[in-house]
Amino acid sequence: MSTRNYWKRMSHQRLTRRTLLRASARAGVGATGLALVGCGDDDDDDAQQTVVQAQPQEQQEEQPQPAAEQPQQQQQQQQAMQQQQAEQQAEQQAEQVEQQEQQAQQGTVEAIERQEAQQDVEAAEPEIDLEATLNLATGRYTSGLDGQRSGSQTNYVNSSTVFDSAMNNHPETAALEPNLVESVELIDPTNLIFHVAQGINFHNGTPYTAHDLQFNWERVSSAAEYHQGGETSDHPNGWGSARQTFGTENFSSYSLIDDYSIAVETPAPNASLVASITGGAVVQHSKEYVETNGDAHVDTVHAVGTGPFVFEEHIQDVGFRYSRYEGYHKGRDALAGPRLAWYQDLYVELRPEPLAQIAGIEAGEMDAAYNLPTDVVAPYDGDPNFKVLYGPSGNPTHNIMFNTHDAVDEVDGVPNPFLDIRVREAANIAINREAIIEGLLTGVEEPSYGVYKGTIGFPGDALRSRRHPYDPERAKQLLAEAGYPDGIDVDLHIVTDFQVIVPTMALIVQQDLEAVGIRTTIIEYLSSEYFAEVRTFSKPGMFYFFSNASAEPESVIGAEISETGFYSVSVYPETEIHELYLAQKQAMVPAERADLIEQLYTLFYDNYSWLFLTEISAASITAANINWPVGAAELRGEGTLSKIQKLKTA
Amino acid sequence: MQFISLVLIRLIQTIFVIWVVVSIVFVVARIFGNPEAALLPPFDTTEADYEKVRERLGIDKPLYTQYGIFLSDAVQGDLGYSFIRAGAAIDIVADKILPTVKLTAAGLVVAIGLGIPLGILAALTRGSAYDWLARLIAVFGQATPSFWLGLMLIFFLAVRVDWFPTAGAEGFRALVLPAVSLGLLSAAGFMRLTRSGMIDVMNTDFIRTARAKGLNERTVIVRHALRHAMIPVATILGLELGTLIAGSVIIEVVFSWPGLGRLMIESILKDDFPTVQAGVAVIALSIAMGNLLVDISYRFIDPRIQAAEL
Numbered sequence: 001m002s003t004r005n006y007w008k009r010m011s012h013q014r015l016t017r018r019t020l021l022r023a024s025a026r027a028g029v030g031a032t033g034l035a036l037v038g039c040g041d042d043d044d045d046d047a048q049q050t051v052v053q054a055q056p057q058e059q060q061e062e063q064p065q066p067a068a069e070q071p072q073q074q075q076q077q078q079q080a081m082q083q084q085q086a087e088q089q090a091e092q093q094a095e096q097v098e099q100q101e102q103q104a105q106q107g108t109v110e111a112i113e114r115q116e117a118q119q120d121v122e123a124a125e126p127e128i129d130l131e132a133t134l135n136l137a138t139g140r141y142t143s144g145l146d147g148q149r150s151g152s153q154t155n156y157v158n159s160s161t162v163f164d165s166a167m168n169n170h171p172e173t174a175a176l177e178p179n180l181v182e183s184v185e186l187i188d189p190t191n192l193i194f195h196v197a198q199g200i201n202f203h204n205g206t207p208y209t210a211h212d213l214q215f216n217w218e219r220v221s222s223a224a225e226y227h228q229g230g231e232t233s234d235h236p237n238g239w240g241s242a243r244q245t246f247g248t249e250n251f252s253s254y255s256l257i258d259d260y261s262i263a264v265e266t267p268a269p270n271a272s273l274v275a276s277i278t279g280g281a282v283v284q285h286s287k288e289y290v291e292t293n294g295d296a297h298v299d300t301v302h303a304v305g306t307g308p309f310v311f312e313e314h315i316q317d318v319g320f321r322y323s324r325y326e327g328y329h330k331g332r333d334a335l336a337g338p339r340l341a342w343y344q345d346l347y348v349e350l351r352p353e354p355l356a357q358i359a360g361i362e363a364g365e366m367d368a369a370y371n372l373p374t375d376v377v378a379p380y381d382g383d384p385n386f387k388v389l390y391g392p393s394g395n396p397t398h399n400i401m402f403n404t405h406d407a408v409d410e411v412d413g414v415p416n417p418f419l420d421i422r423v424r425e426a427a428n429i430a431i432n433r434e435a436i437i438e439g440l441l442t443g444v445e446e447p448s449y450g451v452y453k454g455t456i457g458f459p460g461d462a463l464r465s466r467r468h469p470y471d472p473e474r475a476k477q478l479l480a481e482a483g484y485p486d487g488i489d490v491d492l493h494i495v496t497d498f499q500v501i502v503p504t505m506a507l508i509v510q511q512d513l514e515a516v517g518i519r520t521t522i523i524e525y526l527s528s529e530y531f532a533e534v535r536t537f538s539k540p541g542m543f544y545f546f547s548n549a550s551a552e553p554e555s556v557i558g559a560e561i562s563e564t565g566f567y568s569v570s571v572y573p574e575t576e577i578h579e580l581y582l583a584q585k586q587a588m589v590p591a592e593r594a595d596l597i598e599q600l601y602t603l604f605y606d607n608y609s610w611l612f613l614t615e616i617s618a619a620s621i622t623a624a625n626i627n628w629p630v631g632a633a634e635l636r637g638e639g640t641l642s643k644i645q646k647l648k649t650a
Numbered sequence: 651m652q653f654i655s656l657v658l659i660r661l662i663q664t665i666f667v668i669w670v671v672v673s674i675v676f677v678v679a680r681i682f683g684n685p686e687a688a689l690l691p692p693f694d695t696t697e698a699d700y701e702k703v704r705e706r707l708g709i710d711k712p713l714y715t716q717y718g719i720f721l722s723d724a725v726q727g728d729l730g731y732s733f734i735r736a737g738a739a740i741d742i743v744a745d746k747i748l749p750t751v752k753l754t755a756a757g758l759v760v761a762i763g764l765g766i767p768l769g770i771l772a773a774l775t776r777g778s779a780y781d782w783l784a785r786l787i788a789v790f791g792q793a794t795p796s797f798w799l800g801l802m803l804i805f806f807l808a809v810r811v812d813w814f815p816t817a818g819a820e821g822f823r824a825l826v827l828p829a830v831s832l833g834l835l836s837a838a839g840f841m842r843l844t845r846s847g848m849i850d851v852m853n854t855d856f857i858r859t860a861r862a863k864g865l866n867e868r869t870v871i872v873r874h875a876l877r878h879a880m881i882p883v884a885t886i887l888g889l890e891l892g893t894l895i896a897g898s899v900i901i902e903v904v905f906s907w908p909g910l911g912r913l914m915i916e917s918i919l920k921d922d923f924p925t926v927q928a929g930v931a932v933i934a935l936s937i938a939m940g941n942l943l944v945d946i947s948y949r950f951i952d953p954r955i956q957a958a959e960l
Binding site for chain 1 (some may be wrong): 682
């Protein structure tokens with residue numbers, strides 16, 4: 001409670017008629033006292049006074065008049081009784097008045113309290129500045145405006161401000177939610193109809209239709225029928241797609257039904273298809289605008305989308321300017337994805353150095369910065385001038401994959417130890433994840449369970465309850481049981497320039513493993529060669545790897561867990577992992593698919609398929625007057641830009 | 651005539667240097683680089699995607715074929731198109747030259763404006779507290795990493811007292827901190843060289859003669875001593891130009907200065923070979939031309955120096 005509120009409350013508790021009534025009754029003044037009080041002029045309002053005055057007068061009239069002929073004793077008795085009655089009446093009266101006044105005054109006090117509480121809330125939570133300019137610092141390199149172009153794929157800011165994805169993900173469950181596509185009708189497992197929402201306009205005023213949806217699928221797949229994209233682009237570098245396989249390449253046929261519906265047929269059931277082709281990888285351009293102006297224009301001059309911000313200006317290597325799209329189709333109370341922005345203008349300034357981003361906030365030039373290393377913002381955690389938020393990094397779970405492709409090492413001819421589940425278990429329980437989280441990380445992370453918890457079908461507590469313990473003694477015992485009483489020597493391949501924490505994490509893992517007898521030699525690579533090396537599956541040992549932050553799990557389970565995956569270093573044909581992967585891929589009913597995915601995740605974890613490490617966080621930092629709510633499944637900060645609130649400051 | 655020949659020879663040497671440097675960058679980048687990995691996300695991507703990108707960029711061909719194409723294009727002034735940005739690599743680099751020239755020139759002004767006067771004063775007051783202080787500043791300047799100095803300047807002068815913006819390139823105020831961060835290291839070098847040069851010159855016979863002729867001390871210092879002391883300073887000026895350009899790479903990152911240095915960092919990280927090659931060519935050219943200008947300036951500093959001696 002504020003000081004001001006306290007003193008106002010006290011002023012309303014000063015002496016009132018009720019207090020005097022009670023005092024007069026107790027003093028035996030009776031009717032006289034009542035009259036006096038009734039005639040008195042106190043601070044209460046007139047209405048209350050009228051009520052209080054009327055009651056004693058009526059009660060006095062109803063009192064029996066004393067008889068003159070009655071004996072004095074009787075008179076005295078009667079007087080005593082009358083006085084007693086009067087006192088009782090006065091007491092009752094006082095109580096009634098007290099009740100009434102309490103009610104009245106309670107009402108008044110409560111009203112005042114409510115009003116003041118509201119004022120306090122407003123004082124504590126200042127008004128949102130709907131006309132504000134939000135200044136956002138980013139370290140992300142930006143090459144162009146076109147989120148579909150290869151090379152522009154890192155342009156998350158422009159992709160999530162100017163453009164929309166066809167569907168969004170629920171902020172908590174990651175399930176698909178309508179956006180530009182309002183529904184997907186499942187005719188049979190290989191035939192779907194996409195229904196586009198009506199009444200949505202691009203920033204240039206043209207309506208968004210199924211023609212645009214079809215165009216964007218064709219464009220990311222570089223479909224040659226269109227004069228832009230693929231071989232015929234006017235883009236000076238040629239126009240290459242960032243997501244070739246997120247469009248018409250998946251379809252056996254497709255056709256427009258009407259302006260707001262499009263039918264798609266796939267060669268086989270594909271449960272992840274809808275999420276893939278309606279997600280952020282295929283931001284929605286205006287067909288008419290791209291065809292009229294060309295790929296080069298769209299990438300370098302001006303961007304037109306349906307997103308919550310209108311593109312205003314891009315100065316290469318300096319920043320972007322956007323303004324709120326007042327005609328945005330989703331209000332501020334939208335469940336998922338972008339919404340009508342809480343501020344008028346957005347300025348995104350490119351500042352490669354994280355400390356310069358924070359300095360900008362401290363100097364009042366910037367309002368927020370995001371995707372920063374957690375150790376950089378740690379000193380500001382708890383500072384009243386800042387708000388520090390921790391969220392999942394772009395590759396939020398870190399794991400180490402055992403190469404299980406070959407039964408024996410081609411060079412040394414020794415058996416592959418990781419084909420024995422006891423060795424894999426030993427490696428998993430040799431790692432003290434809690435110590436890593438508390439000592440190296442921020443303390444808010446969880447152990448890794450393979451895929452990130454924000455993906456569709458993540459079983460949550462069911463998987464967390466199966467957490468692999470830290471038990472180095474048991475690990476040694478398992479190694480001995482597996483035939484390695486003296487331990488094993490293996491290579492640990494890591495990438496050094498992908499996430500800064502990897503080399504440090506690898507050293508800790510190396511120490512923990514060595515403590516139980518798994519001696520590792522760390523072999524370092526740059527990312528430019530590492531991912532290509534992983535894909536060969538040719539080198540024995542262990543490979544440091546990551547899951548990504550996509551809500552649709554196919555990019556992880558298809559690429560890293562299935563037997564045929566692009567990065568599936570760890571394969572276990574003797575298990576049902578691959579069968580479960582194939583089954584979920586064909587399960588077109590979301591609930592059935594989620595159930596199969598849950599089984600897949602659990603089996604993969606119980607099989608000690610990887611050396612599961614921990615989640616990794618990234619940090620955001622804002623000025624104290626910025627509210628930046630981020631949901632658990634909203635993995636990247638850029639997707640939540642329109643949710644940011646800038647509060648008015650004194 | 652001899653002078654023109656000198657300039658022509660130097661220009662030919664410069665072209666040769668640029669060819670060697672760019673060729674080394676070309677080969678090294680292609681041996682260790684992997685641009686398709688930078689262009690496509692590491693996840694959600696198939697080998698077919700990578701192949702398409704390699705084909706589009708022309709890096710699917712043998713190295714010698716790529717080099718032949720590069721050389722034939724380069725002699726026509728075509729250094730290729732950026733892999734990442736929209737446009738020709740040389741145009742992208744050209745857009746960034748002016749901001750970097752601005753920053754480097756400002757850094758040079760700081761270096762010369764601070765280093766030479768401090769060096770002269772330190773020499774003239776040799777052994778004094780001022781001399782000691784000046785040398786301390788020089789040691790500090792040479793020992794301080796420019797990125798750390800930049801961050802400290804941001805913290806104290808931009809955040810704490812709000813005299814300058816924390817980043818950016820708008821207006822004169824935005825130029826001050828990056829220029830000081832960049833120029834201080836070179837200022838220390840200039841200071842030490844000027845001081846030692848002046849001390850040497852002040853002990854020579856011709857200075858004693860000048861004094862004996864009755865010239866006032868100011869004339870002796872400015873017209874006679876300083877002119878001779880400046881020859882080694884001019885020599886180091888050419889080298890410092892390279893230092894300043896190299897230093898600008900880090901300073902531009904720290905201060906979000908949209909120049910060539912930052913472009914180079916980004917291009918290297920993204921394996922944008924054409925832009926890196928174009929940037930290296932421009933930097934090599936600027937350093938070579940800077941040194942040529944320094945050589946030419948000797949004739950004006952000391953007319954006794956002949957072209958043959960350069």
